[in-house]
Amino acid sequence: MSRRTKIGAALVFLGILHGLAIFAGFLAPYPYAEQHREFPYLPPTRIHWSGLRPFVQDGARRYPIQFFVHGRLVGVEAPGVIFLLGSDAYGRDLFSRLLYGGRVSLLTGLLAAFLSLGLGLALGTAAGFHGGWLDQILMRAGELVMALPWLYLLLAVRAFLPLHITTVQAFFLLIVIIGGVGWVRPARMIRGVVLSARERGFVLAARGFGASDAYLIRRHILPLTLGVVLTQATVLIPQYILAEVALSFLGLGVSEPVPSWGNMLAEAQQYHALVAHGWMLAPGLAIIPVLLGYLLLADTLLESRNQ
Amino acid sequence: MRYIGRRLLHGFLLLVGVSVLSFVFADLAPGDYFSELRTNPRVSAETVAALRAQSGLDRPLPVRYAAWVASVLRGDFGYSLAYNSPVGPLLWGRVRATLLLAGTATILAWLMALPLGIWNATARGKWGDSVSKVVLSFLLAIPELLLAIVFLMLAVESGYFPAGGMVSPGWASLNGPERVGDVAWHLALPVAVLVLGMLPTLVRHVRASMAEAIDSPFALSARAQGIPRRRLLFRHLLPAAANQLISLAGFSLGTLLSASLLIEVVMGWPGLGPLFLEAIMARDFAVVLAVVMLSASFLVVGNLLADILLYRMDPRIRMK
Amino acid sequence: MAVDSFLSVQGLGKSFAGRAAIQDVTFSLERGQTLGVVGPSGSGKSTLARCLAFFEVPTCGEIWLDGRNLCGLDRRQRAAMRAGIQLIFQEPASSLNPRFTAAQIVIEPLLIRRVGSGKTRRQRASELMETVGLARQALDTPALEFSGGERQRLAIARALALEPKLLILDESFAGLDLSVQAQVANLLLDLQERRGLTYILISHDLALVWRLAGEIAVMDDGRMVEHAGVADLLARPQHPRTRELLHAAQALSLDGAPA
Numbered sequence: 001m002s003r004r005t006k007i008g009a010a011l012v013f014l015g016i017l018h019g020l021a022i023f024a025g026f027l028a029p030y031p032y033a034e035q036h037r038e039f040p041y042l043p044p045t046r047i048h049w050s051g052l053r054p055f056v057q058d059g060a061r062r063y064p065i066q067f068f069v070h071g072r073l074v075g076v077e078a079p080g081v082i083f084l085l086g087s088d089a090y091g092r093d094l095f096s097r098l099l100y101g102g103r104v105s106l107l108t109g110l111l112a113a114f115l116s117l118g119l120g121l122a123l124g125t126a127a128g129f130h131g132g133w134l135d136q137i138l139m140r141a142g143e144l145v146m147a148l149p150w151l152y153l154l155l156a157v158r159a160f161l162p163l164h165i166t167t168v169q170a171f172f173l174l175i176v177i178i179g180g181v182g183w184v185r186p187a188r189m190i191r192g193v194v195l196s197a198r199e200r201g202f203v204l205a206a207r208g209f210g211a212s213d214a215y216l217i218r219r220h221i222l223p224l225t226l227g228v229v230l231t232q233a234t235v236l237i238p239q240y241i242l243a244e245v246a247l248s249f250l251g252l253g254v255s256e257p258v259p260s261w262g263n264m265l266a267e268a269q270q271y272h273a274l275v276a277h278g279w280m281l282a283p284g285l286a287i288i289p290v291l292l293g294y295l296l297l298a299d300t301l302l303e304s305r306n307q
Numbered sequence: 308m309r310y311i312g313r314r315l316l317h318g319f320l321l322l323v324g325v326s327v328l329s330f331v332f333a334d335l336a337p338g339d340y341f342s343e344l345r346t347n348p349r350v351s352a353e354t355v356a357a358l359r360a361q362s363g364l365d366r367p368l369p370v371r372y373a374a375w376v377a378s379v380l381r382g383d384f385g386y387s388l389a390y391n392s393p394v395g396p397l398l399w400g401r402v403r404a405t406l407l408l409a410g411t412a413t414i415l416a417w418l419m420a421l422p423l424g425i426w427n428a429t430a431r432g433k434w435g436d437s438v439s440k441v442v443l444s445f446l447l448a449i450p451e452l453l454l455a456i457v458f459l460m461l462a463v464e465s466g467y468f469p470a471g472g473m474v475s476p477g478w479a480s481l482n483g484p485e486r487v488g489d490v491a492w493h494l495a496l497p498v499a500v501l502v503l504g505m506l507p508t509l510v511r512h513v514r515a516s517m518a519e520a521i522d523s524p525f526a527l528s529a530r531a532q533g534i535p536r537r538r539l540l541f542r543h544l545l546p547a548a549a550n551q552l553i554s555l556a557g558f559s560l561g562t563l564l565s566a567s568l569l570i571e572v573v574m575g576w577p578g579l580g581p582l583f584l585e586a587i588m589a590r591d592f593a594v595v596l597a598v599v600m601l602s603a604s605f606l607v608v609g610n611l612l613a614d615i616l617l618y619r620m621d622p623r624i625r626m627k
Numbered sequence: 628m629a630v631d632s633f634l635s636v637q638g639l640g641k642s643f644a645g646r647a648a649i650q651d652v653t654f655s656l657e658r659g660q661t662l663g664v665v666g667p668s669g670s671g672k673s674t675l676a677r678c679l680a681f682f683e684v685p686t687c688g689e690i691w692l693d694g695r696n697l698c699g700l701d702r703r704q705r706a707a708m709r710a711g712i713q714l715i716f717q718e719p720a721s722s723l724n725p726r727f728t729a730a731q732i733v734i735e736p737l738l739i740r741r742v743g744s745g746k747t748r749r750q751r752a753s754e755l756m757e758t759v760g761l762a763r764q765a766l767d768t769p770a771l772e773f774s775g776g777e778r779q780r781l782a783i784a785r786a787l788a789l790e791p792k793l794l795i796l797d798e799s800f801a802g803l804d805l806s807v808q809a810q811v812a813n814l815l816l817d818l819q820e821r822r823g824l825t826y827i828l829i830s831h832d833l834a835l836v837w838r839l840a841g842e843i844a845v846m847d848d849g850r851m852v853e854h855a856g857v858a859d860l861l862a863r864p865q866h867p868r869t870r871e872l873l874h875a876a877q878a879l880s881l882d883g884a885p886a
Contacts, residue, residue, distance in 0.1 A: 200724075202722055204722070209740065210710075
């Protein structure tokens, strides 16, 4: 498989996964908070076929599966239920929550990475281009940030912020924290690129024509940072998804009733029940293909940069 | 020697910087240990203010910082309001537990990664290497959190392994070897998860470093001279790769500590992780601060050791 | 030495961290002439070039171009004067952004100085390509697809975009093979004849310089130790350094020293 094919395949794969999560509102049969207390820990609903029509069965009654109902792709009439991955302790559809949870976790990862990269680009370029005291300050600041192991750092920052916050606040807070402390490595790498780019002949030549710093950065230097930014993105996004999962799992991120793969895994910690209800681990399992996709992308990009 | 001195000073200044920053942030943090009390209608505002004054929380920042530094020098590391005791004693048991976990995992992981990486590097492109790559990539994509939960579930279900803790009840009455065995039994699952988490990255890097060493001109000429493989490996190739591998060890220390934090919490290992989390929830900032400083110290010391090792091993650094 | 020469440099000096890279450099050059500057490595040739092209600010001394004092100009005036003096670098490969197309490279000075519109710039690019003997069709080819000699021509085309009066060529022929050197040299001579350009040619290759220059200046240890017409210099070298360089060049040259 050629490199371009691999990259294309990985992108398509990741696109599908992210798409599934983004369109959770449409693809999920149920809203994430809807409880069916009469059906706790139900195993995945079996789908039966009568000819080409699918249906679910509850005792003797059959409920045909309906499409495009209530603004959602799939549904069945009450009191029938279609729990494609079973239900949790409160009778909530795990499949729906998986999709909604994915939306939170994946989006947090993406936006936090965006923030980190943006900060890293701005600060790294400033440090590399300007040099001098600005460079020194930024590098020292970076050292301070990197002085702690990343999860300790995240928890420490989280500790100094209010504990009880709304879900929306939590979402943005997570993005700001995770993305805000992660600028150092990208900044250092971009700084390196800028430092060497600054001395290149064509930059000096453009200066000779009277080009402003802004022009040089925009036209000559920034395009050279693109490679680094892309490879960093493929590395950071999965890390940040895991960071969100960890924080929400520990109760310091997004909390009930809004699902995130992290807080859903926290619920799965009823170990005696877990054996009988393995589907509670679905959020953890769902992370695997996402990471595989980014891993493939990262490896392939790294290969082509080492050429 | 001067190099080491400079690195020590640098590390020390870094820790001072971290402590100051943390102190300032803790100060800016809304609420403190007593904030929860204020929401309780039966506790009056005066009582809370009195409690604050009693614990010295109302003194100005530089005064508190100086008091904290003095406390550190005494070995107390501040005062925990939640546990009502100096922080110091709370820490040492936890630090030992975390070091035991992280240390054992590191040793085991390297013991497995080195042979595997070397084997892959020497048999590049053959089926062993490819299978290895696929399996390890898959392993890399499995979040350690998931592994930890699954392992714990199996432990609870099968009873073969304990479901948490470092020692069994009644450990004190066991004799020496039995005690070690008991701890090892408790250590098994957490270490397994950590090792499985570290392995993919380690093997990858070992493979890459060894491959580079194998392909280098001096190795090719050594082989041409007929130097036996084992001697070649240990006397020539490994030292060449050691530089990158030691850097890797220092580099991955932060990731290791972070992973171990999560696993300690999930699997009930009584290390710094659970203590940290508790303190955050209770807004016991003295403990939070202490753990922050400790984790930063681990990194500083770890990197310093790696730097010293590199310095001794690589004459090029000495020339700088 | 008259200030009404086209280019007049007096007492030019530049120090870096206390060490003088060039000092007490004084010479003048008439319009349409070529001055060759030779000397061993580290003699200050490049520093001189950079001072003249505004890449370094001289520590002391004055530069007069076409009757105007270049030192003591404010930023904007200096920016305007920069157009008049262009420097062509040693490495054509690195002085051109490999990802830029020929058109983008050649019009860059116009873009930076906001001269003309998109259309007129494109037109100008075509003209410049033609001037240096490159095909118009190559306008949209990325720079890395050009050969070394072609890239040097691109660099020259770019340098001509702002219609400079003085071109400084700093080791611009190094790294080009001999036939390509000859082509570029012919181009430069041609341009000089047609447009009355003035050149300062800096090179360690004395043989190249005595073919192209009308006058030669010898640099040694930061000072200009000799400055004379080519014929005079070759026949009656005054300074020991000059004699050294001549001996070395003659020992290596295949066609022997000119009379």
